[in-house]
Amino acid sequence: MTELDPLGLRRSVDAIGHEIPFTFEGRRLFGIEGEPIAAALHAQGVRIFGRSMKYHRPRGLHCLADACPNCSMRVNGFPGVATCSTPLATGDVVTRERGVPTAERDFLGAMDSVSRLTPVGFQYRRFRHSRRMFSVWERLLARLAGSGTLPEPREARALVEQSAWTTRDSDIVVIGGGVAGLAAALAAARSGARVLLVERRAELGGYAAMSAAGEDRARVGNLERLTRAESQLEVMTGATAIGWYAEDVLAVAAGTAMVEVRATGVVLATGSHERPRRFMDNDRPGVMLANGAERLLRQHGVRPGRRVAIATAEDSGYDIAAELLTDGIDVVGIADSRSSPVTGAGDSAETLRVNGVDLHSGATVVAALGRPTVSGVRIATRTGSSIDMECDALLVANGRRPARELLLQRAAAGGLALDVPDVLRDASVEPTRPIIDGWRLAGGAGGTETIDAAVETGETAGRAVAEGAT
Numbered sequence: 001m002t003e004l005d006p007l008g009l010r011r012s013v014d015a016i017g018h019e020i021p022f023t024f025e026g027r028r029l030f031g032i033e034g035e036p037i038a039a040a041l042h043a044q045g046v047r048i049f050g051r052s053m054k055y056h057r058p059r060g061l062h063c064l065a066d067a068c069p070n071c072s073m074r075v076n077g078f079p080g081v082a083t084c085s086t087p088l089a090t091g092d093v094v095t096r097e098r099g100v101p102t103a104e105r106d107f108l109g110a111m112d113s114v115s116r117l118t119p120v121g122f123q124y125r126r127f128r129h130s131r132r133m134f135s136v137w138e139r140l141l142a143r144l145a146g147s148g149t150l151p152e153p154r155e156a157r158a159l160v161e162q163s164a165w166t167t168r169d170s171d172i173v174v175i176g177g178g179v180a181g182l183a184a185a186l187a188a189a190r191s192g193a194r195v196l197l198v199e200r201r202a203e204l205g206g207y208a209a210m211s212a213a214g215e216d217r218a219r220v221g222n223l224e225r226l227t228r229a230e231s232q233l234e235v236m237t238g239a240t241a242i243g244w245y246a247e248d249v250l251a252v253a254a255g256t257a258m259v260e261v262r263a264t265g266v267v268l269a270t271g272s273h274e275r276p277r278r279f280m281d282n283d284r285p286g287v288m289l290a291n292g293a294e295r296l297l298r299q300h301g302v303r304p305g306r307r308v309a310i311a312t313a314e315d316s317g318y319d320i321a322a323e324l325l326t327d328g329i330d331v332v333g334i335a336d337s338r339s340s341p342v343t344g345a346g347d348s349a350e351t352l353r354v355n356g357v358d359l360h361s362g363a364t365v366v367a368a369l370g371r372p373t374v375s376g377v378r379i380a381t382r383t384g385s386s387i388d389m390e391c392d393a394l395l396v397a398n399g400r401r402p403a404r405e406l407l408l409q410r411a412a413a414g415g416l417a418l419d420v421p422d423v424l425r426d427a428s429v430e431p432t433r434p435i436i437d438g439w440r441l442a443g444g445a446g447g448t449e450t451i452d453a454a455v456e457t458g459e460t461a462g463r464a465v466a467e468g469a470t
C-alpha cells in the first residue's frame, strides 16, 4: 500500500499516471493527475461527499456521470463543482460544502431522526398563526438549507477575473460526444455544414468507449479519429450545454468560461441516464449506480468497494459482477428482480455460479443497511423470506432512461408547468422527427440502446439538420 493507494482500492499503482498531491480539508492527499477528483477521494477512503439539503443525510458517490448533486464540492474556491467529472490537478484545494461543522460529522444529521415532524412545507402549516415565529423559522431554514456558501466578495472578484464570456456561431451544434453524437457531427460536416461538437467529458466516445469490445471498440475509436480529423468540425470537450434560451441561444459552460452559442440546427445526442431503484435508505453512501461503478473501475482503475452486492433488473448486472470478481473483489450476491431464471447473462452468470456467488432471481432489495455508510443489504426472496448480506458497496443496475433535460427546459420556457410536446413523452423518437424548431434527437436520447442504432440515428439526424442549415 502507498500514500496513493492506502486502502488497496486501485487496480494497479504501477504505470497508471503521474502521482500528484492535493489538499482535502487541510489534509495532504495523493491522486493521479487528470483522474476525476472524486475517484482520487474514493481511493483515499472518502465515502461521505456531502449532505442532503433538508435532513442532512450523508451523500456519497452515486452516478459518476455528472447527473446527480451528490459529489458536488468546493474546488479552488469555486462552489458546486461536480468532482466526478472534474480532473485532478496539482495543488487543488478541495472541501465539502454542506455540514455543520463538517459533512463527515454533521450534527444537523439529527434532523433525519425527526423527519416525521418536519414533512414537506411543515413551516407553512405549523407557524401560520404567528408571523414572528414564521419569519424566525424561515430565516433559520434558509441558513440550514442550500448547497454550500458563496465566496467572500474579494474571493468572488478573483474568481470572476478568472472567468471569461465568449460567443460562438456555428451552422450546427451537436450536444454529446458519444457514438451518436460523433456520427451526427461527421454526417453534418460531410454535408457541408460548419459543426461544433460539445462534450462534457474530457474524452469522446461516451459509454461505448468504456464498455465496447472487439470490433465495436475499433469502430468507436475510428469514429473519434475521423471526427478529430474533419476540418469542418470543431470539438469542445470538458464543456456542458447547461441551458437553451430564447432566440435559440445555448449556454455552454467550459471550465471557468461561459460560451454563448448560436446555431441554426441542433442534434441532441446526450445519451441516457441509469435509473435508480427505490428501497429503504437507497441514498446511503456506498449505494452506486452500476455503470458509475463500472466507470470508476474501468476508466479510473479504482474499485467501488471490497465486498460488493448487486441489485439488478437486467443482464448487465451479471457482467459487472463477473468483472468485479475477476478483479479480486468479493461479490457477496446478486438480487435479480426478474422472476424468470437468468438466461441472457450467459457466461457471466456461469462464472459467478462456479465461484459460489449467491444468485437470487425474483428477489428485490428492500433496504440498505448501515450508518453512515453501507455495511450490508437486505433482500426479500421470492419465497417471502429475507436475507441480509454484508457489503461495503451496493451496485444498482436498473435500466436507463433518455437524457432530454435540455429539451424539457426549453419546453418549459421559464413557466412553472411543463408544457411538454407529446413527442418528448415517447420512449423512442425517430431522428428524422423535428422536436422543437428543427432540433433532432439521436442515440440514447432518442431511446436507442445499441451501437448500430446510435450510429444510424446519429447519421440520419446529422444529415437532416445540415439540410436545413446549409
Ligand code: FES
Residues within 6 Å of the ligand: 060, 061, 062, 063, 064, 065, 066, 067, 068, 069, 070, 071, 072, 082, 083, 084, 085
Ligand atoms: S454527479 Fe458525480 S456522483 Fe453523480
